[in-house]
Amino acid sequence: MLSRTEGAMHFTINGMQYDADIDVRTSLLDLLREHLGLAGSKKGCDHGQCGACTILVNGRRINACLTLAVMHQDDEIVTIEGLGTIDDLHPMQAAFVQHDGYQCGYCTPGQICSAVGMLDEVARGWPSHASADLARPIFDDDEISERMSGNLCRCSAYPNIVDAIREAHAASIESEQAA
Amino acid sequence: MRAFDFTRADSPQAAVAAGGRFIAGGTNLIDLMRLEVETPERLIDISRLDLARIEDRADGGLTIGALVPNSDLAADRRVIERYEVLSRALLAGASGQLRNKATTGGNLLQRTRCYYFYDTAASCNKRSPGAGCDARGGFNRIHAVLGTSDDCIATHPGDMPVAMQALDAVIVTLTPGGACRRLPIADFYRLPGNTPQIETVLEPGELITHVELPPPVAGARHLYRKVRDRASYAFALVSLAALVKVTDGRIAHAALAFGGLAPRPWRDPAVEAALIGREPSVEVFAAAADILLGEARGSGHNDFKMPLARRVLIAALRDLTQ
Ligand SMILES: Cc1cc2nc3c(=O)[nH]c(=O)nc-3n(C[C@H](O)[C@H](O)[C@H](O)COP(=O)(O)OP(=O)(O)OC[C@H]3O[C@@H](n4cnc5c(N)ncnc54)[C@H](O)[C@@H]3O)c2cc1C
Ligand code: SF4
Ligand code: FES
Ligand code: FES
Numbered sequence: 001m002l003s004r005t006e007g008a009m010h011f012t013i014n015g016m017q018y019d020a021d022i023d024v025r026t027s028l029l030d031l032l033r034e035h036l037g038l039a040g041s042k043k044g045c046d047h048g049q050c051g052a053c054t055i056l057v058n059g060r061r062i063n064a065c066l067t068l069a070v071m072h073q074d075d076e077i078v079t080i081e082g083l084g085t086i087d088d089l090h091p092m093q094a095a096f097v098q099h100d101g102y103q104c105g106y107c108t109p110g111q112i113c114s115a116v117g118m119l120d121e122v123a124r125g126w127p128s129h130a131s132a133d134l135a136r137p138i139f140d141d142d143e144i145s146e147r148m149s150g151n152l153c154r155c156s157a158y159p160n161i162v163d164a165i166r167e168a169h170a171a172s173i174e175s176e177q178a179a
Numbered sequence: 180m181r182a183f184d185f186t187r188a189d190s191p192q193a194a195v196a197a198g199g200r201f202i203a204g205g206t207n208l209i210d211l212m213r214l215e216v217e218t219p220e221r222l223i224d225i226s227r228l229d230l231a232r233i234e235d236r237a238d239g240g241l242t243i244g245a246l247v248p249n250s251d252l253a254a255d256r257r258v259i260e261r262y263e264v265l266s267r268a269l270l271a272g273a274s275g276q277l278r279n280k281a282t283t284g285g286n287l288l289q290r291t292r293c294y295y296f297y298d299t300a301a302s303c304n305k306r307s308p309g310a311g312c313d314a315r316g317g318f319n320r321i322h323a324v325l326g327t328s329d330d331c332i333a334t335h336p337g338d339m340p341v342a343m344q345a346l347d348a349v350i351v352t353l354t355p356g357g358a359c360r361r362l363p364i365a366d367f368y369r370l371p372g373n374t375p376q377i378e379t380v381l382e383p384g385e386l387i388t389h390v391e392l393p394p395p396v397a398g399a400r401h402l403y404r405k406v407r408d409r410a411s412y413a414f415a416l417v418s419l420a421a422l423v424k425v426t427d428g429r430i431a432h433a434a435l436a437f438g439g440l441a442p443r444p445w446r447d448p449a450v451e452a453a454l455i456g457r458e459p460s461v462e463v464f465a466a467a468a469d470i471l472l473g474e475a476r477g478s479g480h481n482d483f484k485m486p487l488a489r490r491v492l493i494a495a496l497r498d499l500t501q
Contacts, residue, residue: 004185024185024222027209047210048277060250060279066206067280070185071224118275126254129270129411134259149411150274 009073013038014082020069028072029053029064032079040080040109044152051151054110054117055079061117063150080109083116092116092168101164103155111151115165118147119172139169180212187224195355195386199223203246204280206273207289215299216306226282230388233257239394242351245284245387249339250275252283261395264420267403268342274412284387287340287350287367288379291333291442292414294318304330305375320480321416324472324488326441331375332478335368335443336414342403343390344436344444345420351389354382361391368443375442396432399424400499404491405438415439417488423454423499430454430500440475440488447471459500464493 004024011018013036020035029046032038032055044052046065053064056078084090089097092112102108122139130146131137144162153161188194194201199221202208211217230244233255241257252258253269273281295301295313302311314322314332322332343364350362368379381387399422407413418438424431433454437445453467468489475485 005182023182025180025182046213048206048273051274051276054276061276062280063206063276066204066209066277068185068202068205068209071187071202071205071226114276117279121250121254121275124254126250127259127266127270128275129267131270134263134266134270135256146411147275150276 009070011036011069011073011077012075013077014079022069024068024070026069027065028055028057028067028069028077031069032064038079038081041113042106042109044107044110049152050107050110051114052107052110054114054151056113056117059117059120061114078113080113083112090116091171092119092164095164095168095171096161099160099164099167100157101161102153102157107151107153107155111148111153111161114148114151115161115168119165119169121147122169123172141166181215181218181220183212183219184221185224186221188228191225191228191230191353191386191388192357194223194225194228195353195357195384197221197223198355198384201225201284201386203282203285204248205285206277206281207285211290211297214297216297225386236391236394241392243283243390243392245282245389247283249273249278249281249283249286252339253278262342262346262392262401264345264401264403264422265339265342265392267401268338268405268418268420271403271405271415271418272338283339283390286337287343287387287390288381289335289337290378292321292336293333294321296333305333305371308374308376315478318480319478321414321439322478322481323441324475324477324481324484325445326370326443327476328371328373328375330373331371331442333371333375333442334439335378335441336438337444338403338405338415338418338438340364340368341418341436341438341444342420343392344446345422345434347393347434349391349393350387351391352381353386353388355384359388360385364444365446371442378442396422396424396434398426399432399434402495402499404495406487406491417484417491419488419491419495420444421495421499423496425459425500428458430457430459435492437471437488440484454496459496461493461497464496465489467496468492 006023042052044050048066127134200219231246234242253266301313323334405418420436422434433451457463
């Protein structure tokens with residue numbers, strides 16, 4: 001066992017390797033934004049109450065503000081910067097653009113990362129509070145709202161966010177069936 | 180956040196030997212450390228311990244590792260089939276992101292959401308024993324009406340522990356001395372009395388390793404009803420985990436645990452005794468509610484919880500016995 005208060009740490013983010021010399025108090029969100037210049041993930045509250053900091057760790061969506069960077073040195077971290085690029089958008093990013101799923105855009109990176117993680121949960125058959133039958137959840141707009149409730153939007157772009165996610169889900173099912 | 184020493188444990192034995200504060204998902208502890216409500220000098224990272232499995236027990240029950248994330252527990256097929264109330268309670272809590280990180284052990288030990296506990300400028304006996312309680316004469320809409328003391332009226336905010344209380348879960352631990360303890364959830368939480376800073380019977384440095392669920396009650400119907408200020412991503416004002424079985428027109432089994440009412444998940448054997456053997460009727464349900472709330476005492480803003488709990492109980496029993 002190794003005990004420490006600061007020092008060199010190593011991270012895998014968006015498929016790239018990063019080294020950082022940081023205090024153990026540093027949250028994963030502050031590592032990304034303040035130390036590595038990956039400012040796509042946003043800080044809305046720093047208390048787990050808004051979802052603006054949502055990222056994917058080993059494929060699962062989490063709030064980057066409520067975890068310590070030092071605890072994630074062996075993980076695969078994906079942020080909005082790693083989902084797609086301007087020239088090659090992730091299908092969820094493209095759906096948000098097409099449906100205008102934002103106004104100011106501050107919550108958007110968190111919404112998109114959360115939606116990607118959420119559709120993976122749906123594909124694994126995970127139920128939600130909105131599922132009448134927990135063993136066989138049916139995906140509909142109520143499910144989208146419930147499953148995305150951890151992402152607040154102060155501009156209240158919710159209707160278009162739901163449209164974007166519904167379409168990205170339908171497209172992912174189609175491409176699965178085609179494959 | 181105060182500085183601390185960080186250590187990753189590679190076994191439960193090493194974790195208890197290290198002598199520090201455990202961090203699992205971190206979703207409650209980091210929040211409180213950032214506000215300096217919690218100021219541990221040493222953090223022991225237990226998140227990589229091999230305690231993230233859900234296993235069948237020979238008696239038909241389940242053993243849940245302390246590090247099983249709330250999402251995985253809620254989605255487990257065995258939990259959905261045998262303990263639906265537990266899945267429902269988990270899914271009613273927090274958000275998808277938080278449930279992915281929150282663990283079984285951490286959820287049991289999450290601390291109150293009392294505003295004054297979070298505000299280091301306020302007086303709070305739980306945070307600084309002897310300082311007083313600003314909630315008593317302050318904003319106490321979310322506070323407890325049962326099991327309180329003059330020193331503290333805070334609630335336990337969790338959903339999962341309420342379902343576990345209705346299911347008679349047993350909490351399994353490893354003490355710093357190396358002993359394994361099995362603590363029925365009914366004996367796990369302590370009421371505040373004049374030591375509201377002590378919330379459970381755990382010794383300092385004792386590690387929760389597992390939670391055991393006894394075999395399911397055959398034929399019982401399950402329900403988790405949570406009343407809150409918004410439809411999702413909010414703590415309970417009142418919640419109820421209920422398992423009820425009706426045989427030959429009479430209530431044969433009733434397990435009823437409440438959240439939002441007390442400093443711990445609240446289960447009153449007298450309420451269940453008033454139902455068992457009776458034919459379901461609104462009069463019988465109302466009599467059970469009278470027993471539940473006989474000793475209840477509001478602090479002003481939270482007085483509404485008493486009629487609300489009564490209505491939740493009666494409606495739930497009606498739904499489960501129809
Ligand atoms: C915005 C928000 C909304 C929320 N809404 C809800 C809700 O509606 N319902 C609900 O129930 N919860 C809710 N939560 C709380 C959430 O469920 C808890 O934060 C979570 O369950 C804690 O688990 P953790 O693993 O992250 O614990 P940590 O933060 O890691 O630890 C919490 C405490 O438990 C101790 N601990 C952890 N594991 C062990 C162990 N194995 N043995 C001994 N001690 C241990 C730690 O030392 C610490 O004191 C919400 C949280 C947030 C931030
Ligand atoms: S109710 Fe309890 S937690 Fe809240 S201020 Fe009073 S002593 Fe502190
Ligand atoms: S910044 Fe993490 S949830 Fe708000
Ligand atoms: S687009 Fe402005 S907060 Fe969501």
